[in-house]
Amino acid sequence: xxxxxxxxxxxxxxxxxxxxxxxxxxxxxxxxxxxxxxxxxxxxxxxxxxxxxxxxxxxxxxxxxxxxxxxxxxxxxxxxxxxxxxxxxxxxxxxxxxxxxxxxxxxxxxxxxxxxxxxxxxxxxxxxxxxxxxxxxxxxxxxxxxxxxxxxxxxxxxxxxxxxxxxxxxxxxxxxxxxxxxxxxxxxxxxxxxxxxxxxxxxxxxxxxxxxxxxxxxxxxxxxxxxxxxxxxxxxxxxxxxxxxxxxxxxxxxxxxxxxxxxxxxxxxxxxxxxxxxxxxxxxxxxxxxxxxxxxxxxxxxxxxxxxxxxxxxxxxxxxxxxxxxxxxxxxxxxxxxxxxxxxxxxxxxxxxxxxxxxxxxxxxxxxxxxxxxxxxxxxxxxxxxxxxxxxxxxxxxxxxxxxxxxxxxxxxxxxxxxxxxxxxxxxxxxxxxxxxxxxxxxxxxxxxxxxxxxxxxxxxxxxxxxxxxxxxxxxxxxxxxxxxxxxxxxxxxxxxxxxxxxxxxxxxxxxxxxxxxxxxxxxxxxxxxxxxxxxxxxxxxxxxxxxxxxxxxxxxxxxxxxxxxxxxxxxxxxxxxxxxxxxxxxxxxxxxxxxxxxxxxxxx
DNA sequence: CAAATTTGTCATAGT
DNA sequence: CCACTATGACAAATT
Numbered sequence: 059x060x061x062x063x064x065x066x067x068x069x070x071x072x073x074x075x076x077x078x079x080x081x082x083x084x085x086x087x088x089x090x091x092x093x094x095x096x097x098x099x100x101x102x103x104x105x106x107x108x109x110x111x112x113x114x115x116x117x118x119x120x121x122x123x124x125x126x127x128x129x130x131x132x133x134x135x136x137x138x139x140x141x142x143x144x145x146x147x148x149x150x151x152x153x154x155x156x157x158x159x160x161x162x163x164x165x166x167x168x169x170x171x172x173x174x175x176x177x178x179x180x181x182x183x184x185x186x187x188x189x190x191x192x193x194x195x196x197x198x199x200x201x202x203x204x205x206x207x208x209x210x211x212x213x214x215x216x217x218x219x220x221x222x223x224x225x226x227x228x229x230x231x232x233x234x235x236x237x238x239x240x241x242x243x244x245x246x247x248x249x250x251x252x253x254x255x256x257x258x259x260x261x262x263x264x265x266x267x268x269x270x271x272x273x274x275x276x277x278x279x280x281x282x283x284x285x286x287x288x289x290x291x292x293x294x295x296x297x298x299x300x301x302x303x304x305x306x307x308x309x310x311x312x313x314x315x316x317x318x319x320x321x322x323x324x325x326x327x328x329x330x331x332x333x334x335x336x337x338x339x340x341x342x343x344x345x346x347x348x349x350x351x352x353x354x355x356x357x358x359x360x361x362x363x364x365x366x367x368x369x370x371x372x373x374x375x376x377x378x379x380x381x382x383x384x385x386x387x388x389x390x391x392x393x394x395x396x397x398x399x400x401x402x403x404x405x406x407x408x409x410x411x412x413x414x415x416x417x418x419x420x421x422x423x424x425x426x427x428x429x430x431x432x433x434x435x436x437x438x439x440x441x442x443x444x445x446x447x448x449x450x451x452x453x454x455x456x457x458x459x460x461x462x463x464x465x466x467x468x469x470x471x472x473x474x475x476x477x478x479x480x481x482x483x484x485x486x487x488x489x490x491x492x493x494x495x496x497x498x499x500x501x502x503x504x505x506x507x508x509x510x511x512x513x514x515x516x517x518x519x520x521x522x523x524x525x526x527x528x529x530x531x532x533x534x535x536x537x538x539x540x541x542x543x544x545x546x547x548x549x550x551x552x553x554x555x556x557x558x559x560x561x562x563x564x565x566x567x568x569x570x571x572x573x574x575x576x577x578x579x580x581x582x583x584x585x586x587x588x589x590x591x592x593x594x595x596x597x598x599x600x601x602x603x604x605x606x607x608x609x610x611x612x613x614x615x616x617x618x619x620x621x622x623x624x625x626x627x628x629x630x631x632x633x634x635x636x637x638x639x640x641x642x643x644x645x646x647x648x649x650x651x652x653x654x655x656x657x658x659x660x661x662x663x
Numbered sequence: 664c665a666a667a668t669t670t671g672t673c674a675t676a677g678t
Numbered sequence: 679c680c681a682c683t684a685t686g687a688c689a690a691a692t693t
Contacts, residue, residue: 504671526681551682556671558683563670566685 505549512545514538521546522553616641 502510506518514521515536524532533546613631616624630647632640 552672554682555673555684559671559685561683562685 505552508545509549512542514542514546514549518549518553521549522557612639613641 503518509518509521516532520532521529529550533543538546609631613626613629614623616629618624624641628644629641630644632642632647634640
């Protein structure tokens with residue numbers, strides 16, 4: 059009922075003062091609709107993606123950096139069948155308590171998988187499985203390895219940072235990549251100090267290990283070589299479950315057998331590092347790109363600087379999160395999706411509070427609110443200030459002004475006033491008062507002018523902000539014509555809508571700002587994670603090299619019954635979970651490696 | 664004066 | 679249903 063009358067009233071109102079609007083309306087949704095919308099859409103889309111592309115490019119670069127650690131593939135070796143395979147086996151079984159530990163496969167598989175390229179050098183199975191993989195009881199997947207390494211790395215980080223800065227300040231020529239590809243055929247002299255072992259890229263960093271290496275106890279020359287964890291405890295603990303045998307294969311210790319065994323110092327670690335890590339990295343990147351991996355992100359988040367915007371975000375709109383969002387557990391992952399929703403919801407909730415205040419109270423409160431917004435939020439909120447100021451009804455002085463104005467204009471004819479109001483009637487030079495009136499006129503909104511024209515006996519402010527009851531009361535107090543009543547209703551409607559629009563825009567802006575901040579935060583997080591990844595890669599590399607050199611050191615010093623060194627192509631060292639190291643025939647190791655090559659894949663999928 | 668921004672309105676949908 | 683609020687779209691008003 060009332061509504062219909064409103065509608066009719068609206069038309070009446072238009073007749074009174076806004077004929078324009080009707081006219082415009084005709085072509086409003088035709089031309090403008092199409093043109094402007096299209097333009098807007100295009101513009102916006104251009105802007106955002108641009109930024110994204112930039113970021114992406116940056117990240118890619120970083121990734122590229124990571125990628126540098128790709129080991130150069132060294133084709134290589136050959137497996138040489140040990141002559142006395144049977145003997146070896148027997149021996150092994152006899153000595154090795156865990157002989158055919160079922161656990162192997164896991165290890166091998168992980169290693170193999172991690173280092174597909176390296177582990178499959180032509181003809182040579184580098185993955186010698188440690189028969190004593192007792193340490194690893196649970197299947198060892200990449201993730202686990204990764205985590206282990208991470209934790210290890212952390213421990214070593216200090217060590218490394220302090221003791222071997224050299225490594226960190228890796229030599230020019232991209233040591234990262236070079237280090238992995240060990241020159242296969244470099245002869246290694248026992249006498250030659252290990253640091254100088256010409257293991258290709260390895261050599262660069264050798265100096266680092268020298269201290270440790272030199273202090274290494276020389277192992278006795280027995281077939282089975284139980285190595286007691288020396289000072290390299292970290293290594294042992296770190297790689298206890300890792301099979302070292304196939305990894306470091308000093309191709310030609312003492313120049314023995316340098317032919318058959320192609321050059322290959324396949325190192326599981328390297329593979330791990332390179333392939334697996336890269337895998338992870340790419341995965342992470344993917345995850346990040348898509349919306350951030352909640353688990354990793356949050357983990358890392360907690361570990362590292364918590365200055366991320368996420369925290370800010372939560373603080374910013376806590377109520378909304380708790381109330382509307384509910385589950386905020388998946389902070390980051392949901393942040394992208396939730397940020398839009400949460401942002402909007404948070405914004406709406408927070409604003410609803412403000413809005414409620416603003417609406418129910420007068421302009422003064424509103425002013426305060428606006429000011430608060432400007433201060434509390436982003437600089438851009440200054441806009442809001444302006445917005446609010448421009449709303450005449452919100453000028454605290456207005457009520458008073460309005461009264462004055464009303465008094466002045468009451469005598470004038472509505473129609474004349476309405477039209478005359480818009481163009482400044484400055485022609486009436488009547489002194490300062492007149493000018494003041496002009497000024498006031500300018501400050502008045504269209505509806506106020508109309509109200510004046512219709513001789514509405516109360517302020518627009520009241521019309522708009524009074525609660526329904528009071529509003530109706532007010533109306534009932536006066537004898538108002540239909541035109542006046544309709545005008546009043548329109549004024550109320552428009553006024554409310556005006557405020558609603560302002561709030562809406564405010565909210566919208568706020569949402570955008572929140573999203574922008576979220577984006578920044580996420581970008582920052584991503585960059586940080588990438589940085590960390592690189593750091594971890596470096597640490598891993600160092601570890602790998604250390605282990606490698608140790609392997610060579612140990613292997614190179616082993617002597618058989620005749621006092622001769624073992625051929626790296628025929629024997630390999632295996633690291634057991636309990637920290638011991640075994641010398642086993644290559645063939646055996648290869649077999650084991652093969653056996654377990656399949657399992658992992660199946661298991662993985 | 665034109666282009667870019669702000670604001671006010673309207674129509675609608677939703678509360 | 680009423681009275682409002684929220685929001686997209688348009689156009690007038692401002693910058």
